[in-house]
Amino acid sequence: PACVVVCPTEAILVGDLDDPTSRVARMVGREPLAVRRPEKDTRPKLFYRGAHQATLDPLAARRPAGDLFLWSEQKTGGDHVVSGHPAAGSSAAAVLAYDVPHRAPWDWRVSLYTLTKGVSAGAYLLTAALVAVGVLDPAGALWRWVAPVVGLVFLALTGALLVWDLEHPERFYLIFTRPQWKSWLVRGGFLLGGYGVVLAAHLVITATGAEAWLGRLSLVGALLAIATAVYTAYLFAQARARDLWQSPLLPPHLLVQALMAGAAVLLPAAAWVEVAAAPALATVLAATAVMHLFLVAGEVTLGHPTAHARRAIEEMTRGRFAAWFWSGMALAALAVAAPWLGVPALSAAVALGGLLAFEHAYVQAGQSVPLA
Numbered sequence: 063p064a065c066v067v068v069c070p071t072e073a074i075l076v077g078d079l080d081d082p083t084s085r086v087a088r089m090v091g092r093e094p095l096a097v098r099r100p101e102k103d104t105r106p107k108l109f110y111r112g113a114h115q116a117t118l119d120p121l122a123a124r125r126p127a128g129d130l131f132l133w134s135e136q137k138t139g140g141d142h143v144v145s146g147h148p149a150a151g152s153s154a155a156a157v158l159a160y161d162v163p164h165r166a167p168w169d170w171r172v173s174l175y176t177l178t179k180g181v182s183a184g185a186y187l188l189t190a191a192l193v194a195v196g197v198l199d200p201a202g203a204l205w206r207w208v209a210p211v212v213g214l215v216f217l218a219l220t221g222a223l224l225v226w227d228l229e230h231p232e233r234f235y236l237i238f239t240r241p242q243w244k245s246w247l248v249r250g251g252f253l254l255g256g257y258g259v260v261l262a263a264h265l266v267i268t269a270t271g272a273e274a275w276l277g278r279l280s281l282v283g284a285l286l287a288i289a290t291a292v293y294t295a296y297l298f299a300q301a302r303a304r305d306l307w308q309s310p311l312l313p314p315h316l317l318v319q320a321l322m323a324g325a326a327v328l329l330p331a332a333a334w335v336e337v338a339a340a341p342a343l344a345t346v347l348a349a350t351a352v353m354h355l356f357l358v359a360g361e362v363t364l365g366h367p368t369a370h371a372r373r374a375i376e377e378m379t380r381g382r383f384a385a386w387f388w389s390g391m392a393l394a395a396l397a398v399a400a401p402w403l404g405v406p407a408l409s410a411a412v413a414l415g416g417l418l419a420f421e422h423a424y425v426q427a428g429q430s431v432p433l434a
Contacts, residue, residue: 079107089222090349102302102367107330120145120432121369123156145432166429168227173422175223176294177323177414179254180316182216185209186261187287188346190280197342200276203335204328210264212327214286217258224251246297253293257286291320298428305371306378306428315357319417322350326397326413330406344401347413351397358420370431378427387427390420 066074077086086109089095098118116123125145143164163223183411189209192198198205225234238255241248260283267275295316325347332339362379366372378387391417400409 104302143432168425171227173425175220176421177418178216178219180320180323181327182213183287183291183327184320185212187284188321188324190284199341204332204339206268208331210261213261246300250293250297253289257290260286280292292316303433304369304428306374311361315341318353322354323417326410330410333406347400348398351394354394366432373431374427377424377430383423383427386423387421390416
């Protein structure tokens with residue numbers, strides 16, 4: 063690299079770590095060197111000699127008051143991530159003197175995608191489960207038509223949001239033609255595609271009258287709906303530096319959110335095409351809203367082992383995204399009263415609004431902790 067060639071003090075060394083005779087390999091093997099975030103076990107290839115901890119840990123130095131750096135000024139708010147620990151009472155002795163702009167890579171489109179995906183998965187999974195236990199009529203319009211149509215519409219919205227959020231949307235087909243199977247983005251894309259095929263097959267079977275096949279198809283569809291709902295937890299977990307997203311509660315929480323979102327969307331439809339199903343859907347909506355609130359409470363009150371996770375929780379509950387978070391909690395609490403509200407559209411609106419507000423707070427707070 064040019065920076066290595068021109069540096070008169072050889073401040074940067076580049077070499078083959080796998081070659082024991084190379085200078086960098088000998089240095090790594092014999093001298094005390096440091097790496098950033100060793101607890102992440104990512105096998106870093108960048109080592110530091112004689113570096114102060116404040117230059118390696120993004121939270122080890124304090125952010126200057128008013129974000130007025132010695133040699134720069136940084137804007138705050140929105141999708142901007144400023145380095146350093148923001149707390150005035152931080153024990154960090156060092157103070158940042160310079161910073162360059164950092165932007166959070168995921169914006170409102172990812173927050174909205176988690177909701178649309180949850181609606182798609184939850185609507186089909188919930189109706190399949192209620193038919194299986196005898197609560198819904200398998201010959202009713204809710205199972206035969208509404209669930210697959212809702213699933214396909216919101217799945218299409220999910221796909222559009224995902225493609226829109228790519229850095230090069232016109233190349234989205236490479237996910238399928240040149241897949242990187244270790245990535246949950248690729249795995250999720252194939253799960254979404256398979257789930258879409260099942261939903262389309264459901265509509266074809268219903269339209270052709272071959273409904274004897276729906277029983278077998280519903281089992282495959284339910285499994286794919288569960289996978290569609292929860293795979294985002296594993297996608298988030300691949301962002302190893304984002305400690306908030308490493309929670310083991312996230313997969314079951316996403317499943318609960320999907321059932322809650324599915325019940326919210328199906329409730330107004332049931333009031334129109336299958337009134338007998340409305341009480342069951344309202345009860346499911348209330349029950350999943352309670353579970354959602356308990357899971358959120360567990361996430362924010364349980365002790366987190368790292369400063370990065372604790373900082374993200376603070377940003378979500380008391381910082382920049384507190385208004386989104388507490389609005390989501392308030393609306394979810396109102397959704398608990400769905401069986402008694404008596405207005406299906408209102409129950410759906412408060413439930414979906416609460417989920418969207420919480421998801422936005424969660425996604426953005428996870429990215430709000432500086433990494434550099």
